Amino acid sequence: AKRGGRGRAFSYRPGMAEAAAEARRLEADLRLALETGNFQIAYQPIVAMDEGRTIGFEALVRWNDPERGLVPPDRFIPLAEANGMIVDLGAFVLSRACKDAAAWGTDQFVAVNVSAVQLSSPRLMAHVVGALAASGLPAHRLEIELTETAIVANAAQVGHVLAGLRTLGVRVAMDDFGTGYSSLAHLRDLPLDRIKIDRSFVSSASTDPNSLAVLRAVTQLGRDIGIETLGEGVETQEQLALLRDLGCRAAQGYLLGRPDFEVRDAAWTPERGAA
Ligand code: C2E
Ligand code: CA
Ligand code: CA
Ligand code: CA
Numbered sequence: 001a002k003r004g005g006r007g008r009a010f011s012y013r014p015g016m017a018e019a020a021a022e023a024r025r026l027e028a029d030l031r032l033a034l035e036t037g038n039f040q041i042a043y044q045p046i047v048a049m050d051e052g053r054t055i056g057f058e059a060l061v062r063w064n065d066p067e068r069g070l071v072p073p074d075r076f077i078p079l080a081e082a083n084g085m086i087v088d089l090g091a092f093v094l095s096r097a098c099k100d101a102a103a104w105g106t107d108q109f110v111a112v113n114v115s116a117v118q119l120s121s122p123r124l125m126a127h128v129v130g131a132l133a134a135s136g137l138p139a140h141r142l143e144i145e146l147t148e149t150a151i152v153a154n155a156a157q158v159g160h161v162l163a164g165l166r167t168l169g170v171r172v173a174m175d176d177f178g179t180g181y182s183s184l185a186h187l188r189d190l191p192l193d194r195i196k197i198d199r200s201f202v203s204s205a206s207t208d209p210n211s212l213a214v215l216r217a218v219t220q221l222g223r224d225i226g227i228e229t230l231g232e233g234v235e236t237q238e239q240l241a242l243l244r245d246l247g248c249r250a251a252q253g254y255l256l257g258r259p260d261f262e263v264r265d266a267a268w269t270p271e272r273g274a275a
Contacts, residue, residue: 027083029065030076034088037142038064041096042259046111046252047229047243054265056109056143058252059097061089081117090118091127098135098142103130104263109145116150120157125164132168137167145196146172148180160189166191178214191229193251199233202253205242212242219246226239237273244270 032244033039042174043057063071080086093097094112101110118124135179144165151158151174162172173194174186187195204211208256222229231243242253255274256266267275 005263007061014209019266022081026076027079029062029068030080030085033065037092038249039089039092039096040064040070040261042251042261043100043263044259045257045264047249047256047266047268048250049248050270052269052271054108054257055250056111057101057263058111058145058259059093059100059113060259061093061113077115081115084117086115086117087121087123089099090114091123091131094127097178098131098137100263101141102135102137107141109141109143109171111139111145113145113175114150116147116153118224119146119150119154119161124161128165128170129154132170133245140171143171143173143194145175147152147175148177148182148186151186151190152181152183162191173230177218187221187225194228194230195222196230196232196252197248199253202233202243203229203235203240206238215243215248216246219243219248222249225249240274 040062042060042062044060045054046056046058047053047056048060061073061077063073063076065071073165077086078090097112098109101108114124128142128144131137132142146158154161165172171193172191173196174190174192175196176198177195186192195218197215201211201215201218205215206212219229228249229246229247230252231239232251232252234240234243234251234255236255239253240251240255256268
């Protein structure tokens with residue numbers, strides 16, 4: 001313990017002040033990065049099971065900090081959500097991703113993650129419309145990924161926003177399905193184009209019968225209600241084969257392709273499997 005200025009004792013753990021100072025530095029540096037646009041986007045292929053074709057890419061942001069190097073999103077997205085910077089950062093990712101995709105010269109879509117805070121922002125629609133207009137990307141080549149947590153946190157406005165996106169022709173995917181407040185009402189009531197089944201189910205399906213049962217049920221449900229399903233985090237041939245057998249429409253994961261600053265189609269064909 002250490003004596004406070006007025007003689008009061010307060011508990012002090014070594015490293016606490018340093019951690020607080022680093023958190024302040026991180027926030028200040030992130031603000032600066034936003035002003036200079038010091039971010040890069042890695043693209044990870046999404047493949048269709050039936051043809052083995054890369055149908056699109058997910059945009060995954062990285063912060064390119066001069067001192068820290070390439071900072072992964074888990075280290076700054078939560079901070080940007082807490083201080084509201086995510087709205088401007090999200091706008092940056094949207095416009096960059098649309099611009100990049102417009103230059104691919106293919107019909108592949110780009111999937112962009114939108115957080116709960118962005119979803120609650122009245123500026124989101126303007127950012128989407130602006131990114132499409134500035135890039136010339138056809139709306140059907142943009143997919144917005146929302147988590148269940150974001151949907152629940154914005155229950156009142158989410159119907160409107162999704163209807164607005166649909167009117168534009170933008171597709172909507174539910175991300176990390178199965179990890180949040182999974183509600184069948186969402187699948188019934190919201191205009192969704194894709195369900196991305198969380199990696200945790202894919203990775204444990206071979207060892208955990210309950211995970212396998214959830215995978216089977218969700219792919220079946222997707223078929224029945226006309227929403228495409230995608231298995232996330234596919235790392236092995238076995239997982240890929242399982243998802244195909246279950247009738248999953250698409251897959252994404254390290255086996256098929258890692259996020260990369262170069263856009264590369266997945267090295268995979270239904271006949272020969274992943275390279
Ligand atoms: P996510 O949306 O679920 O994205 C998938 C994450 O899983 C990515 O991590 C990706 O690199 C990783 N991944 C893909 N395939 C595999 C695999 O086979 N095995 C394993 N172990 N991991 C795999 P990343 O790029 O570090 O992103 C983490 C999270 O950060 C994302 O999770 C997303 O929630 C968030 N994020 C990334 N970019 C953005 C963004 O532009 N905006 C917002 N709001 N969030 C973002
Ligand atoms: Ca995602
Ligand atoms: Ca995901
Ligand atoms: Ca995730």
